[in-house]
Amino acid sequence: MNNYHDKNRLLLFIYRELPEKEMQIVDAHLTECITCRKEFNLMQETINLHQKLPLETPLTEIIPNVLTLKQDAGSPKTRFLAWFEFPFSMQPRRWAIVSFCGLLMAVSLVVLFKQSSKHPTVTENTGSALFITQWQPPTDFLLISPGEVLLKTVPKLGESIININIIIPDYTN
Amino acid sequence: MVEPTDSELLTAYQLGDRRAFEKLFRRYEKPLFTFLVRLTGNRDDAADLFQGTWTRVVRNIGSYNEQGKFVKWLFTIAHHLCVDDIKKQKRWKIHFIERQNNIATDITNEVIDSEPLPDALLERKDLNDMIAQAVEHLSPEQREVFLLRQHSYLTFREIADMVDRPLNTVLSQMRLAILSIRKFLQEKMNE
Numbered sequence: 001m002n003n004y005h006d007k008n009r010l011l012l013f014i015y016r017e018l019p020e021k022e023m024q025i026v027d028a029h030l031t032e033c034i035t036c037r038k039e040f041n042l043m044q045e046t047i048n049l050h051q052k053l054p055l056e057t058p059l060t061e062i063i064p065n066v067l068t069l070k071q072d073a074g075s076p077k078t079r080f081l082a083w084f085e086f087p088f089s090m091q092p093r094r095w096a097i098v099s100f101c102g103l104l105m106a107v108s109l110v111v112l113f114k115q116s117s118k119h120p121t122v123t124e125n126t127g128s129a130l131f132i133t134q135w136q137p138p139t140d141f142l143l144i145s146p147g148e149v150l151l152k153t154v155p156k157l158g159e160s161i162i163n164i165n166i167i168i169p170d171y172t173n
Numbered sequence: 174m175v176e177p178t179d180s181e182l183l184t185a186y187q188l189g190d191r192r193a194f195e196k197l198f199r200r201y202e203k204p205l206f207t208f209l210v211r212l213t214g215n216r217d218d219a220a221d222l223f224q225g226t227w228t229r230v231v232r233n234i235g236s237y238n239e240q241g242k243f244v245k246w247l248f249t250i251a252h253h254l255c256v257d258d259i260k261k262q263k264r265w266k267i268h269f270i271e272r273q274n275n276i277a278t279d280i281t282n283e284v285i286d287s288e289p290l291p292d293a294l295l296e297r298k299d300l301n302d303m304i305a306q307a308v309e310h311l312s313p314e315q316r317e318v319f320l321l322r323q324h325s326y327l328t329f330r331e332i333a334d335m336v337d338r339p340l341n342t343v344l345s346q347m348r349l350a351i352l353s354i355r356k357f358l359q360e361k362m363n364e
Contacts, residue, residue, distance in 0.1 A: 008344035017328050046351045050308070050323055053301050055203040056210045059220050063202070066227045067195060 010040050014047065179243040187234060198227065201244065205251060208324040212255055212316065214309055222258060226251040248325040249335055252317075291362065307357035315350035318343050 012018045013026045030037045177185075177196070185193035205226065209219035229250050237246065297303070308316060321332045333343040 007348060008341055011344050011347055012329065015322070015329070017330070042355065043348070043351050046355050047323075049300075050304055050354070053304060056207040056216075056219075058202055058206040058223055059216070062220055062224055065224060066198060066231075 007036075007039055010036065010043065014040070014044055183234070183237065183243060194231075197243070201247060204324045204326075205247065208248070208320050209251060209255065211305070211308055211320050211324075213259070218258065222251060222254050225254050229254075242326075244326050245331055245335075248321065248327060252321070252335060303358060303361050304354065307354040310357055311350050311353055315346045315353065318346045319350040322347060 009018070009022075009026065013023060016023070018026065030040055177193075179197065179200075182193040182197045186197065206219060206223050209222050209226075210216055213219050213222065226247065230247060237243075308319065311319060317336065318332060321327060321335070322329065325332075327335070329343055329347070330340055333340045336343065338346075
């Protein structure tokens with residue numbers, strides 16, 4: 001201990017929270033320094049007075065409530081719910097994880113939604129008999145004409161129609 | 174007969190021994206309740222927080238894996254619930270009693286009577302009430318540190334960790350709390 005008059009260190013001495021060697025140093029110092037000894041006595045006396053105060057007893061109706069809690073301790077549902085009930089200020093890491101997962105889910109949903117609302121790409125394959133044109137709103141009707149096999153549907157509420165043109169390869173050439 | 178340790182009682186309870194939980198509860202019910210009453214200044218609030226603390230202990234006992242002392246865990250839960258509750262109800266400002274001479278801030282500049290308290294004061298029947306009042310007159314931070322050290326069996330380092338302040342700050346607040354209590358008692362004596 002460099003500063004023998006460190007009053008904060010006296011508190012650690014009173015509560016015996018110093019290493020043994022430092023306890024001996026402080027003890028030796030107190031036998032020599034009147035100022036520090038007075039401070040020590042003053043603090044010790046006040047602490048002892050407070051420690052003599054009688055302890056408070058919980059209200060009798062609380063005790064059975066607490067003792068019956070143990071019956072729910074093992075329930076998986078209770079434990080699951082308790083995970084979210086833990087005081088926020090106590091588990092900031094837990095809440096950071098939950099928030100991050102929530103954010104990740106929200107971003108995933110947005111990306112999926114955007115993917116699904118894209119127009120189907122138009123691909124053309126000269127060898128295939130089918131290509132899909134762009135998505136059309138429900139009010140469109142498909143025409144049937146000779147030589148073409150088309151899908152005819154009656155638009156229903158909320159349903160969209162994809163125009164499907166089936167190309168029949170020209171075998172005459 | 175040697176009393177079982179907290180670890181032994183916890184392990185027994187986790188294995189299904191309900192009497193172990195009751196023993197653990199009885200061991201800390203009064204210190205915990207006393208801490209809550211003196212911190213909040215209100216028995217009803219303390220009762221709610223007391224029940225809330227034990228509810229969380231029971232619900233999380235399955236995941237408690239003895240990273241520290243059980244009593245530290247218990248008082249940490251209680252302390253955080255208390256802080257959350259007080260912030261929610263904004264009671265710090267209401268409960269901290271304003272004093273005209275502002276003992277808490279001026280105490281370091283005053284010459285405190287370093288003589289022992291007179292016997293006449295120590296023999297007063299209302300001494301306990303005066304000490305309790307003196308604690309109520311502390312600033313919230315000083316009262317928090319003082320009561321944690323007096324009731325929770327935690328070291329100053331553990332308290333500093335819990336309240337998220339440097340160790341020296343916590344020690345200074347404790348020392349100021351003690352001096353404030355002393356000054357309060359001396360003023361009461363002189364009335």
